[in-house]
Amino acid sequence: MTDTTLPVQTPDGMVFMLHAAGILPRLAAFWLDSFFQGCIWLVATIVCAAAGITGGWLQFLLLFGIQWVYAALAEIIGRGASPGKRILGIRAVMIDGRPLDAGAAILRNLLRFADFYGLLGFLLPLETKGFRRLGDLVAGTVVVTDPGRDVPRAPEMPVLPEEVLSPDFHRDGRGYRAATEFSRRTGELGPDLSAELARDGLAAFFRDPDALQGGHESGGGGGDPSRNMARVTAWFIRRRAP
Amino acid sequence: MNEMRFIQRRESEWTWLEARLEARPRRRFNSVHDACRFPLAYRRVCRDLELARHHGMSGVLVQRLNSLASRSHHVLYASRGQTTGALLADRISAFPRAVRKEIRLVAVCLAIFWGLALVGSLWVLQDPSRADLVMGEGGADALRKMYDPEAEHFLRPRGVSGDADMFGYYIMNNIGIGFRSFSLGILAGVGSLFILGFNGLFLGAASGVAIQSGLSGTFFPFVSGHGAFELTGLILYAAAGCRLGWALVSPGPHRRGRALFLAGESAFPILAGSTVFLFIAACIEAFWSSRVMAGELKLAVAAFLWAVVGVWLVLGGRRREGP
Secondary structure: OOOOEEEEEOOOOOEEEEEEOOHHHHHHHHHHHHHHHHHHHHHHHHHHHHOOOOOHHHHHHHHHHHHHHHHHHHHHHOOOOOHHHHHHOEEEEEOOOOEOOHHHHHHHHHOHHHHOHHHHHHHHHHHOOOOOOHHHHHHOEEEEEOOOOOOOOOOOOOOOOOOOOOOOOOOHHHHHHHHHHHHHHHHHHOHHHHHHHHHHHHHHHOOOHHHHHHHHHOOOOOOOHHHHHHHHHHHHHHHHOO | OOHHHHHHHHHHHHHHHHHHHHOOHHHOOOOHHHHHHHHHHHHHHHHHHHHHHHOOOOHHHHHHHHHHHHHHHHHHOOOOOOOHHHHHHHHHHHHHHHHHHOHHHHHHHHHHHHHHHHHHHHHHHHOHHHHHHHHOOOHHHHHHHHHOOOOOOOOOOOOOOOHHHHHHHHHHHHHHHHHHHHHHOOOOOHHHHHHHHHHHHHHHHHHHHHHHOOOHHHHHHHHHHHHHHHHHHHHHHHHHHHHHHHHHHOOOOOOHHHHHHHHHHHHHHHHHHHHHHHHHHHHHHHHHHOOOOOHHHHHHHHHHHHHHHHHHHHHOOOOOOOO
């Protein structure tokens, strides 16, 4: 597994995480932008022809604009997100988390040309942290998933059973988090996977998880590991919420 | 720390901050009060994020606070613009300073370009049939036609007619070459030096053909005027490209990624300045060099332009030079 999180240390002494965008969404954004470049060329040519502006100079300037100016300008205007990137929900930012500045936008897009030589543009991102290509290294930028996109509004707490199960041992923060996260997601996982994960989780909370299941067979809870896990969660929540 | 109570207590400020972040930049703050509250809200969200992480609160909550903090940071630490005039003056004077800072690379590129130009012209003068090796099949003939005062296409490249066409062509072709040369410099400088060297050789071969065909009276007045900006610009693009490549070869006390970033910072003013140079060159080439007039006048103007470029690169921006 590749870790895509990039910690950013702010002047306020705080650290937040940026999530580097993967190679595939970036390629898709590149293709989309290439498509838009083609569209711009077509529309501009038709409009100018209709307006009676023709001549070689127009084609020369249009080609120059599309080949060299479009990418940088689109990123400057979109504050790091060209139209293709915006659609894919990714954005180029400075490596220290600040918005992309104009100089960096120009540098990283000019160096795109060198990226096509010897597959550098495809191999280097696999090697650098945050999938940065040559242009990113020179300009000091990185492409991240847009932090403003798909933010969960408010965490939903799962419905928990009345009876609680007190674990034999628990690391305070981590145990609480593992149990609540599990109960929150158990609905999405499906019964088999959920039971498997719950067995692993219970092994971390109890000295003898098998005995636990057996012991509750006759009682109320039964041997269902998912249910036992929910009861552990209930214990964490109730214990913490007076 | 009870997660539910924590959320209840802080939710109103998070919602407020979210609304500010989603508003359009110009509508972000409706009052001075709002604007003053923003940095405070940002710091409190930073604290909330640390609290949520420390107490192992739910992943979604941490994720939401992380998003709030990083987006607020984005807004708070966006570079605010200086006045346009001051910014422009700073950028303009940065160009000659950056060139002087990289004087060794610039000197190498100058030597390679002019050296190969000299070699090329001598080589072609010895045997005129060699010109096509450098200039491509029929290149020498096309050149003779372009600079022959009797010819139909006098002072116009093939397939191009009219000043505006030439302007567009020079922008696309020359600045395109410059950008390629800069970009390929990152391959340890090889790409830049190849493009630079080839252009030097080409210029040499072309002038060899012109001298040998007795067209120096039209060739040199045409080339020298815009050459002050065009050739200097091309050489500086290559120097900027080599700056990147050199950072890769010899990163000094830094890691290569960091060295590349620093190289980008010092190469950028050269890149920007060269682009302006080539833009000026395209204007001169399309609207001045192609005028049919006395060669002496053109040469005098050219000498003046070369002097301006040289003096400005050597002396420009010294007043703003830092310690």
